[in-house]
Amino acid sequence: MFENREAKFLLLGGMITIGVLYLLSRWYPSIAHIIFLIALFIFAFLLIILQIYYIIKLFKHDKLDQKKLMTPCPACDALIYKTDSTCPYCKTSIRSS
Numbered sequence: 001m002f003e004n005r006e007a008k009f010l011l012l013g014g015m016i017t018i019g020v021l022y023l024l025s026r027w028y029p030s031i032a033h034i035i036f037l038i039a040l041f042i043f044a045f046l047l048i049i050l051q052i053y054y055i056i057k058l059f060k061h062d063k064l065d066q067k068k069l070m071t072p073c074p075a076c077d078a079l080i081y082k083t084d085s086t087c088p089y090c091k092t093s094i095r096s097s
């Protein structure tokens, strides 16, 4: 899940923010509990963002992979799988390559 650069940057940014918040809580012990809550919130938010980002990335990759497997039908131009021997839209039979 952390193999891409954007996710690493996002994670690093979150770590730095949490680090700064931790230092703040050391300097101002009276508001430490509020800072802790903020840090927790940022961490949860970061995880959600990363998860959404990852899903979008997977989805895009999937679409690209699907496009590679597809070809326009010579009769009706609809996108069909290269392995199809008959176009599902216009029922024209296609010679398999």
Ligand SMILES: [Zn+2]
Residues within 6 Å of the ligand: 073, 074, 075, 076, 077, 078, 087, 088, 089, 090, 091, 092
């Ligand atoms: Zn067709």
